[in-house]
Amino acid sequence: MAGFRFDAGTLYLEGDFTLKGLDDLRSGLTNVIKHEKVERIDLSGIEQIDSAGTAAWDEILLLVLREGEVALIPARPEVQVVINRFSNPNRIPLEKPREPSWLEQIGASVQTVWQSSKEAIQLAADIFFWAEVSIFRRGEQRKGSLGQQCVFLGMDALPIVALLSFVIGFIIALQVGVQMKNFSAAIFVPDVMSFALVRELSPLFTAIILAGRSGSAITAEIATMKVMEEIDALRMMALDPVRYVVVPKFHALSLMMPILVTFSILAAHLGAILISVSHLDVSLQVYLQRSLMVLGPGELLITYVKSVVFAWLIVIIAAHQGFRVRGGAEGVGNSTTRSVVASILAIIFADAVFSVVYL
Structure with missing residues (x-):
């Protein structure tokens, strides 16, 4: 008892x-x-x-x-x-953990950002290394992978890039032209549009569109492979996932971004021409002449260099967020969201740096 x-x-x-x-x-x-x-x-x-x-x-x-x-x-x-x-x-009830203080929370956030930055830099180094190696060892790449990624990440985005660029060019030319017409300066609309589109607007808008479209697709693909343990399977077969998964996308977006920016410039100019000819009494011939006058090889070179850098940022950030995924389907969604937000922020900051350096 x-x-x-x-x-x-x-x-x-x-x-x-x-x-x-x-x-x-x-x-x-x-x-x-x-x-x-x-x-x-x-x-x-x-x-x-x-x-x-x-x-x-x-x-x-x-x-x-x-x-x-x-x-x-x-x-x-x-x-x-x-x-x-x-x-x-x-x-047996466990003791409730003590709530961290605000200073501890700041320290934890700084530590997380520092660790994530180190991982991103290491990933970027691996991507650049294998991207250079793959140029001289094309036989070791999957056949047709570059062309497939060029179509998926680049050409499939052409309709949305062209449409939005046309609308943006139309709106900006309308707003700027109406104000300049009040001062009898509508003739300068082609100059303003050409300089703004080539130096700033077209590369920036195209990169933001691709960050939301192609960057999210890259993150979702890699994150899903990570969750399904396909990345681990590649490593078990002695295949570097950066080389065989990320590098083809890196090459493809680096090639397609300048092409998409070119189409964006042309589509935006088409929208601006529509406004200039119909509302601002600027003929097509005058518009083309004045647009080409303000452009030089230096402006085009800066634009294409900027577009390639934006492409690199999109791929690196998208791949980094994909490899860092935790959990299941919810983790894939969270990684994709972080990828798009981080890519857009990085693109805007990089554009600001280019604007300051190349005034």
């Missing part, structure tokens, strides 16, 4: 803690624990115990721990073995 006694802050458990010996134990113990301060529990008086007795012991300990901390005097070795075997540690 199981029993107990309480003396000077110590709860002594005694007798047989078996299925047949646990009758009427709970009510008496509950009353003692609620009305007395239990500082120690002595298990040395337990003669026998089974799984039912161990469950009762877990419940007793749970009740005591709810009132405060307690010291334990272990049972005899043969009894303690049974307790250790059948006791469920999940019954």
Whole structure:
């Protein structure tokens, strides 16, 4: 028969803690624990115990721990073995972790950003290395991978890039032209449009569109491969996932970005021409002449260099977020969102740097 006694802050458990010996134990113990301060529990008086007795012991300990901390005097070795075997540690409430202070939260965020930056730099180094190696070892690449990625990441984006560029050129020419016409300066609309589109707007808008379209696709593909353990399978076959998954996309977007920027410039000019000819009394011939006057080889070179750098940023950030995915489908979605946001921010900051350096 199981029993107990309480003396000077110590709860002594005694007798047989078996299925047949646990009758009427709970009510008496509950009353003692609620009305007395239990500082120690002595298990040395337990003669026998089974799984039912161990469950009762877990419940007793749970009740005591709810009132405060307690010291334990272990049972005899043969009894303690049974307790250790059948006791469920999940019954014992864990201490609630302390909420980190604002300084600790800032430190954790800085540490996360620092670690992520190191991983991104390492990934960028691997991408540039294998991209250069792959140029001279084309036979080691998957046949047709470059062409396939050029179509998927570049040519399939041409309709949306051209359409949005046309609308943007139309709107900007309309807003600028109406104001300049009030000062009889509508003739300068081609100059403004040509310089703005080539130097800033077309590369920036094209990169943002591709960050949302192609960058998200790259992240989703790599993240899904990571979740499905396909990346691990490539490593098990001694295949570098950066070389065989990322580098074809890197080459493809580096080639297609200048082409898409060119089409963006032409489409935006087409929208501006429509406004200039129909509302600003600027003929097509005058528009083309003045547009070409303000452009030189330097402006075009800066535009294409900028577009290639934007393409590199999109691929590196997209691949980095894809390789860092955690969890399942929700993790893939979160990585894709972070990829698009980070790519757009990086593109805008890079564009600001180019604007300051190449005034």
